[in-house]
Amino acid sequence: MCRTFAALEHAYIDEPCVLLPSFSALVIVGFTALEELRLWIWHKFVHFEQSGAPYVNPIKKNLSVLWNMPELVSQDRYLGRRSVVDIDVIEITRQPPI
Amino acid sequence: MLRIRRELSGIEYVLLPEDQRLPRLLDDTWQETWEIVPHCAKVLVTIPQLKHLQGERLVQTLRSVEKDLVYSWTRLNELTGLLCESKALDVIDIDAFTSRHSRCCPLLPFQPYLFQYPPAGLLQLMILSMRNYIATILYAPLRDAGSRIELLENNCDKKKCRAARFGDVSHIRSP
16 A cells, blocks of 8 residues: 555655545555554655645544654654655755856 | 446447546446445444344344455455456556655655556555455454454454554553
8 A cells, every 4th residue: 555655646746635535545554554664654644734634633643652653743843844845946946046 | 326337338448449448447446436335334333333232133243244344345356356457557667766755755665556547546545445444443343253254364364463453552551
């Protein structure tokens, strides 16, 4: 499921709203995923939050308890906050003026 | 409605231009997927009742929901088979992959499935999540109540070590 989601995320990077229906699938992934995938999944939730999906915060809190990773909630504001769009904007603005 | 769609698809698929067959197939398969939801919902609403049932009534209730679960599982497998057969789930072979999220997210610990037709990936993700939901959320309480479904046993065994629900949850304190 993660491999499929990663591909979709790549394919629809310019249309993140297309991914909104797959939010419930990602929640299921969160409850069953291998330990090494958890941080990656957490970042996907952060992206969902940025794109305006509701109810992300309670799910993140529950997952952090379930995974026994309370540090994720405390460090949340540092994780994945720079969206792809933000980075592109930063890079464009860094270019010297013509 | 589904029956009509099935009949129409048998007639219309061959008449459709090549580039419209896959979108039509996906549309039909989405409808077939929604048809499974009421069966899963029936199992979900039955689960809380199980702890209040005993003896013959428990056995009968379990048999009833087992049928729904087996139907849902089998149907999802059939739909996946159908998608594979029609090459909707074909992926692009890649040697190296650079994620467009490499600067904001952790590195991918795997190669993604880059679908030749990305909308098929959305459907595949939904089918996989429904399978996961059946195996870990719906089947587990039935199993605890004494149910055994051969089809789901292998899957459940693989999943239970991963799912925190069945794994080490000792760190979660009860309120």
